[in-house]
Amino acid sequence: MLHRLSVVVQTPAHSAIAGPLTYDSPQPLPPGSLVRVPLGKRETLGVVWDVEPQDSTFEIRAIGDALHGLAPLNAAWRGLVQFAAQYYQRAVGEVALAALPPQLRELGAAQLTRRLKRPSGAIDANAADTTHSVALSAEQTSVIAEFEAQKGPFLLFGSTGSGKTEVYLQLVQSLLSRDPGAQALVMVPEINLTPQLEARFRERFEPRYGAASVVSMHSGMTPPQRLKSWLAAHSGTARIVLGTRMAVFASMPGLKLIVVDEEHDPSYKQQEGARYSARDLAVYRSQLETRLSTQADPDAAPCRVLLGSATPALESWHLSRPAAEGGRYVRLAMPSRIGAGSLPKVRLVDMNLQQKKTVFSPQLLAAIQQRVARGEQSMVFLNRRGYAPVLACSSCEWKSECPHCSAYRVFHKIDRSLRCHHCGYAEPVPRACPSCGNPDISPVGRGTERLEEHLAELLADLRRPDGGAVVVARIDADSTKAKGALEAQLDQVHTGAVDVLVGTQMIAKGHDFRRITLVAAINPDGALFSSDFRAPERLFALLMQAGGRAGRDAAHSAASEMWIQTMHPQHPLFAALKKHDYPDFAASQLDERRIAGMPPFSYQALVRAEARTQEAAQAFLSLASAAACDVPDVERVTLYPAVPMGVQRVANIERAQMLVESPSRQALQRFLLAWQAVLRATRSQPEAKGLVRWAIDVDPLSI
Structure with a gap:
């Protein structure tokens, strides 16, 4: 007897085949099972889906192998994928298969069986309990108590150096000690921050739970490494998963805690394929996991989510306003630095008063020289690599x-x-x-290469306290290409071998540099008058994060400074930065957005088109806009004219975009879902000849 199954597979983006396909199976398989299925002339991996199989006029083909060695992907994982596909306007098979490790998508049943026989490093149940007892500050203790007492979601608004990472460690430690089957997911925005965080988590948890209890997931890993980590998480062997945005889709049957560190960071937004926000999906996943687990067991513990940042995204900040005003997040605050540390004093240098083409003002150069003479470190930040x-x-x-x-x-x-x-x-x-x-x-x-060279020339005659020459180092995407280069360079900074560190945003966030007492931002003015309404928010966050690298050691915090060389020292953004007053900056930005009807007071999507000519790209968007008059909810949506993108040609492909906006998230979603058919039909119009591809970006971060 044959059993009909619905199976999702990866199909071409925006094709007419967007839902599950129907296959025959000699045996019943539960939803979430992984199977090899024929698709056209090839065989591919699919996931059995929990929808009724559709009748088909085509021949229904039989599945190939079923990957019986793996437990089915659970209902919470399938629900997350289904929601992400629907909300971000992509095919469910595209999202589901992209969420699985690449090597798993290539393995057959026999190959997987051999792979699963390899030792994975089981948890040592007899290991000694080495629970760390760390002296917490009053603010950390209060935040942890409030977190345990409520269901959330939570926004941890903690100053740079306030000890947010220790709060994460304590929450994970408490969870794992009281629930032997629980798992925790800790997310960071950048790959280069993962090894640093991984080291702290391994030091804390490996002695108690074994070497396999902590795994990483990020795109910098090899396919075998990613598969090994995924299998450890899927089986429950890994108690803690550390990863970047892709980790939000990790299969974790015991998930009870999600932490999103630096939740404001734009890196959490995927820019290719399904353009999802890992931060927003983390919040949804925690609610979904809680709902499904309490349906099965009313006494089950909820899955909590904690978003942490010194400069939260304005959307998150707005959602964490008091519940009486409509807030949905619980805001937790840690405004003070650990110990007697204080935030760096912000100094503004008016570059209008400097000689033309001055790179380092005399005041800033003197301050850097003083740090070198005292054996302290300085950091110079310029978000532009190259010479x-x-x-x-x-x-x-x-x-x-x-x-x-x-x-x-x-x-x-x-x-x-x-x-x-x-x-x-x-x-x-x-x-x-x-x-x-x-x-x-x-x-x-100037880029970071030229800045490094210029600084080395300016400090050539200066000597360190030990009599040695001043060492200027650079960390950016160019200097860290080689495997292990970043770790080696960071070690030099931590050991004090580097006197002045020059770099891009790679060095501006997440790192705990204990010897840096001066941070300088060179020419940050470009974002002050950008056409992108989010540019001031990103600049403020970046400067606050960069300044937070200074004075993290209480012994030097009183002398720590952040220097900003600007042509606009009177700008309100710098006034808020001088006071380290994020709430004041956020309030002013939210007021402006409320008046202008910008997010979070409206909801947006961008339709991007790529074609051989700019005319074809814009014609496609204009035709689709004109044909939207009969689409449901069009009266509640504003379609703006098609325009070229900021960088309108890349690799000989012309790019255009059109903004779609609505005061209602539900209306925008209903419109986009119905409009998909119009967009697919428009692609075949003669005026759109030359169109290469198109994509919808829901909740875009840059316009």
């Missing part, structure tokens, strides 16, 4: 434009190359201007 953003000719005005993008190629002096940071196209620096032959071509502007 210079442009190479230009002084005779004919030639600039190093990328032939494939509407952007300039960046000059990298180390390998004498011009490299596009959008499409990756690179070539050696020409000996003379390609346009007029003038040999006098020169860099314009």
Whole structure:
């Protein structure tokens, strides 16, 4: 007897085949089972889904192998995938299969069986209880007590250096000690922060729960490593999963706690494929896990979620207002630094008063020299890598434009190359201007490479307290390409071998640099007058995070400073930054957004189109907009005109976008769901010929 199954598989984006497909199976399989199924001329991995199989006029094919060695993916995982696919307007199979490790998608039943026979390092039940007893501050103790007393969701608003990580450790420790089957998911925004956090968690929990109890999940791991971590989480062997945004989809049958560190960070928003927000899905997942577990057992403990940041996203801050005003999150506050530490004093340097082309003002340079003389460290922050953003000719005005993008190629002096940071196209620096032959071509502007070189020249005659030469180091995406390079460079900073650290946002957040007493931001003004309404929020968060690297050791915190060189020292953003007053900044930004009808007081989606020509991209969007007049809820939605994207051409593909906005999240969702068919039909119109792809981005972070 054959059994009909609904199976979700990965199908092309926005294809007409968006739902589960029907297959025959010689045996019944529960929802969540992994199976190999034929799709066209190939075989692929699928997940048995809990919907009724559809009648089909086509021949119904039989499944291949069932991966019996793995327990089915549970209802909470399937519910999370279903919600993400629906909310972010993607096919459920696309989201489900992308959430599984790449190597698992390639394995057959026999290969998986061999893989599961490998030792995974079981938890040592007889290990000694090495529960750490850490002296907590009054604020940490209060926050933990309030967390345990309520269901949440929670927003931990903690100053940089206030001990948020220790709160995470304590909450995980408390959970695992009282529930032998519980699991915790701890998320960080950047791969480079994972090893640092992993070291602390392993030190705390491995002696008690074994080497397999803590695993990582991020895109920097090899496919075998990712599969091993996923299997450990799926089986329950791993009690703690540390990861980036992809970890929100980890299969964790005992999940009872989710922590999202630096929850404001834009890295939690996926920018390709299903453009999901891992932070928002973490909140939804905790509610879903709680609902399903209490349905099965009314006495089951809830799955709690904790979002942590010194500069929360304005959406999260707004949701954590008092319940009487409509807030849905519980706000927990830790405004003080651990010990006697204090936040750095903010100094503004008016660059209008400096000589033209000054890079380091005399005041800032003197402050850095004083730190070197005292054996302390300084950090110089510039969010632009490379030597210079442009190479230009002084005779004919030639600039190093990328032939494939509407952007300039960046000059990298180390390998004498011009490299596009959008499409990756690179070539050696020409000996003379390609346009007029003038040999006098020169860099314009500064990146971290040039800043590092300039600082080394300025400090060449200075000596450290031990008599050695000053060491200037750089950490950015270029200097950390090699495996282990980042860890090695961070070790040098931590041991005091580096006097001045130059870098991009990679060094501005998450790191616990105990010897840094001065942080300097060079030219942060670009975001002050950006057309993107979120730019001030991102700049404030980045500067607050960067400043938080200074004075983390109480012995030096009184002398810690943050220097900001700006052409606009009177800007309100800097006034709030000087006071380290995030609530005041957030209140002013929310007032502006309320008046303008911007998120979180409205809801947005972007439809992006990529085509061979800009005309075709915009024509597709305009046609789809015109055809939306009969779509449900269109009267509650505003469709703005199609416009080119900020960088409108990348890799010879033209890009355009159209903003869709509504005061109602439900109305926007209903409209987008019904509009999908219109968008698919519009693609075949003659005016849209040349269209390469299109995508919907719900809750976009940049416009």
